[in-house]
Amino acid sequence: EADIYQTPRYLVIGTGKKITLECSQTMGHDKMYWYQQDPGMELHLIHYSYGVNSTEKGDLSSESTVSRIRTEHFPLTLESARPSHTSQYLCASSATGALYGYTFGSGTRLTVV
C-alpha cells in the first residue's frame, strides 16, 4: 500500500542533542515537504524538495536542514536541539503539479527539554 511514513512518532530529547526526523514515501512522488505546526495552529512550510538533490527553504525560517539523496527519503536534521524547536513536524509528498493535493504523514511530536 502506497503511503508516507514518519519516525519517530514522539521524541523527547535534551537540549544540545542532534536529531534526525525520518520521512519516507512509497508513492514515487517527486515533491516532498516539511511543515512545522504548533498544537491546534496553522501549518508553516519550512522545507521542500522538487526531486533528488533539490532542496529549498520554505516560508518559515528554520534552523533545521534537509537532504534528498533518494526520491523516497527526505530526512530533517537539527544539529543542536533547543526548547524553541518543540513542535509537531509534518512531512508530505505530492506528484508533480500537486493537482491531487499532498499526502501527509502522521507527524513527529518533538519535545526538547
Place this chain on the structure above:
Amino acid sequence: GQQLNQSPQSMFIQEGEDVSMNCTSSSIFNTWLWYKQDPGEGPVLLIALYKAGELTSNGRLTAQFGITRKDSFLNISASIPSDVGIYFCAYLNYGGSQGNLIFGKGTKLSVKP
C-alpha cells in the same frame, strides 16, 4: 504573497448540528482543496474542487467552488463527535511552473461542553 482568509477560526458543535466554514481570497484560483486533521495526526484530503461552481459531496460533507473562483465553503451535516479536528482549505499555486499548496490557517471544530 497571496493569502487565504479562513473562517471561523474556531467553533463548537453539538452532535446533530450542521456546520459551515469558508475560505476567501482576493485572487482567483483553479483548484480548491479541503483537508481535515484529527488530533495527533497529519491532515487528510476530504474534497478537491477543480471548476468554478462545482459542488461535491463526500458523505455528510459538501464543498463548493465559488462561482467567482475566489472562495469556497465546506458544510458538514448532522455533525458527530468524530468530526472534531482542524479543517484546512488550500489552493494550488502554479507559480514558477511548480504546483504548491497554500493553506489557510484552519478552522478548529470542538465539541460543546
